[in-house]
Amino acid sequence: MKSKVVRLFIAMVLCAIAMTTAMAEDKGKNSAMVKPKVIFFDVNETLLDLESMQDSVAKALGGRKDLLPLWFSTMLHHSLVDSATGQYHLFGDIGTAALMMVAEANGITLTEAEARAAIVTPMLQLPPHPDVVKGLQALKDQGYTLVSLTNSTNKGVQKQFENAGLTDLFDRRLSIEDIQVYKPHLLTYQWAAKQLGVELDETLMVAAHGWDVAGAKAAGMQTAFVARPGKVMYPLGMEPDYVVSDLVELAETLKRREKE
Template identity: 55%
Template sequence: MKPILDLHPLQKSVGDALGGRPDLLKIWFSTVLHYSLVETSIDQYHDFGQVGAAALIMVAQANGLKLSQDQAKEAIAPITKLPTHPDVREGLEALKSKGYKLVALTNSSRPAVEKQLKNAGLYDLFDEYLSGEAVHSYKPNLKVYNWAMQKIGVSSRESLLVAAHGWDVAGAKRAGMNTAFVARADQTIYPLAKTPDYTVNDIIELSKILPAR
């Protein structure tokens, strides 16, 4: 959800839980992604919230802090109340007006993504809300993208994955999808993966360069 939702508000709650270290937010998020891939690799599945709490406990321990399961869950709870980036609403409305079907595909649970989009005021713009939990796996596992395309009834050449993470774009491209990389602050493309079809600064720019359906 990085191309849509702004993670910065998590800095305070996560930073407070980690002894006043908001700079550790990036390490926590990287740890979440790392261990979601571990879950996939060892054929195990815990939902994204559980992995997120476990990762926060790990980061705390690595920095000489103790954090309970309840404290970790409370610290990451604001993830369902994140604001959007300023360009998102206008950009998504423009894509809808061009005839595009908008589908949220996330590693978060379906209830979590629905709550996120409702709180962000974007729920009405999406036609479907899909989570890797349906196949007990996480992006960038190819079966998540393949399942999503099958679920909404489109071929790889008819689909476009829009993401602000290099790993997400790499996975979707490997699955045969068209891809658009949104170059949010501190995000980069994985240089060993296939080049995205589009690289843009925000959703408004993407809406302007995509043709009408």
């Protein structure tokens, strides 16, 4: 009996030592993380608020405001179908097709012209989340190079930033339109880092989408998940380096880290 107790005690001690060692190694890895030279930002939902599109999408879908998230996820899903099958359609065209699919699935009559009108113009006029301008300015004041990386087209994001008052806060805008492969394909993140002349581990990808964070992390980027209301991380993806409620918190977190 005593020998069993002794063996159990030893096993518990060894387990505790192993856990402590693992925690120390994780902490060491985290502390060794380099300061990012470039911070990349997703645009739609991370910087810009899609809630303002509820009315136009709901009108197109017979008053069904609850179908907005389904439309957006359907659009993202089929952008990946393009990348997986070696095709490419403009994000707006995929969005139009996705809205028509949602309408058909819910027994709603919707023409292509009506679908396009419901999303294209409203998408270009999305307002920024309340924290965005302050958070971006704080990061810019800290000396970070800020770059957008979006699935939207070059002209689309240019117009979005002009209307949202974000143009001057960014050093560059990148669109996957230039390589015609949608995020979260690893090629998109590799390409983005190359455009800025930096290594992947010298970059930080900021997004409110678990799929975007998972893709960037798998590619080798540092990542920050912005926990916008209703947004959750992908539980099977690698954990992000930072989880924040908004961009102001991100700026404060990075500033605090610089002092450590």
